[in-house]
Amino acid sequence: MAPVGFRSVEVALQAGGPRRTKASCHTLMEPGMFIYTETPEIQKLRKNIVELVLTDHPLDCLTCEVNGNCELQDTAARVGIRKVRYPDGENHLDREKDLSHPYPHFRPVEMHPVLPLCAGLR
Amino acid sequence: MGTPLRVVVDEMGGGFREPVKALHIGGPLGGLVPMSKIDDLSIDFESFASNGFLLGHASILSVPERFPLVKYLEHLFAFTAHESCGKCFPCRIGSVRGKELLQKAQSENYQIDRELWNDLLETLEKGSLCALGGGIPLPVKNAMQYFSEELKPYFSRG
Ligand code: SF4
Ligand code: SF4
Ligand code: FES
Numbered sequence: 001m002a003p004v005g006f007r008s009v010e011v012a013l014q015a016g017g018p019r020r021t022k023a024s025c026h027t028l029m030e031p032g033m034f035i036y037t038e039t040p041e042i043q044k045l046r047k048n049i050v051e052l053v054l055t056d057h058p059l060d061c062l063t064c065e066v067n068g069n070c071e072l073q074d075t076a077a078r079v080g081i082r083k084v085r086y087p088d089g090e091n092h093l094d095r096e097k098d099l100s101h102p103y104p105h106f107r108p109v110e111m112h113p114v115l116p117l118c119a120g121l122r
Numbered sequence: 123m124g125t126p127l128r129v130v131v132d133e134m135g136g137g138f139r140e141p142v143k144a145l146h147i148g149g150p151l152g153g154l155v156p157m158s159k160i161d162d163l164s165i166d167f168e169s170f171a172s173n174g175f176l177l178g179h180a181s182i183l184s185v186p187e188r189f190p191l192v193k194y195l196e197h198l199f200a201f202t203a204h205e206s207c208g209k210c211f212p213c214r215i216g217s218v219r220g221k222e223l224l225q226k227a228q229s230e231n232y233q234i235d236r237e238l239w240n241d242l243l244e245t246l247e248k249g250s251l252c253a254l255g256g257g258i259p260l261p262v263k264n265a266m267q268y269f270s271e272e273l274k275p276y277f278s279r280g
Pocket of ligand 2: 213
């Protein structure tokens, strides 16, 4: 499933049959499965999930050292986010960047170190 | 199983002590049943499912007439945020944002954008990895449907 490279796909057991939304990293591929990665519903879901992630992120790319070389930035652009609609809320923006792990070093988006690639980030 | 809900409430439960507007049946993630639907339901899974509710473990909690529903929904999101294991983003962040939106709509001159609200519910429902984040939209959607008048001041448009 890794090549799909996105959180959330729709899966159907027959072409054109009923589909269910699945997280790609949590779903084993099975023979006869039909996998849709770019339905409008899935694109919308991905966008909405990434938007939620960005509610806990500084979003000042212009002054960020990884600007232009950032998977989060790329993902947000790819799923089509122009602005975050949620008002400011509780966040973790005062946290230090965690350099203890080998995953991409985003600004302190509140991510669990073992799951930093979730929500369509890879 | 199969007993009419009305019998459970009035005969077995002895009725209500004060006016009640809704029954939250099946736990925090169960359906929110308005009083007008009580006579349509009996205690079985099909009856609840076909009416857009969820029997779940069939606990019954009464929401009194005097208790603001927006506060009740805020409580449901706070519960979800508290119980969230944090594994997936929709539930881990979405439950907190849902709670905050409802708080802001009560304490400030702020109305929740309906499209944003529906997107949040859909994201929780479809994007959550388990039944906690995936389940919270059901009672919220029941409330939006059956108590639209009461909830109207807190939402923009429509
Ligand atoms: S980590 Fe990426 S998305 Fe966040 S501010 Fe920096 S460049 Fe922008
Ligand atoms: S929906 Fe389930 S898996 Fe996801 S954060 Fe909530 S409790 Fe955890
Ligand atoms: S795609 Fe779901 S955790 Fe990575």
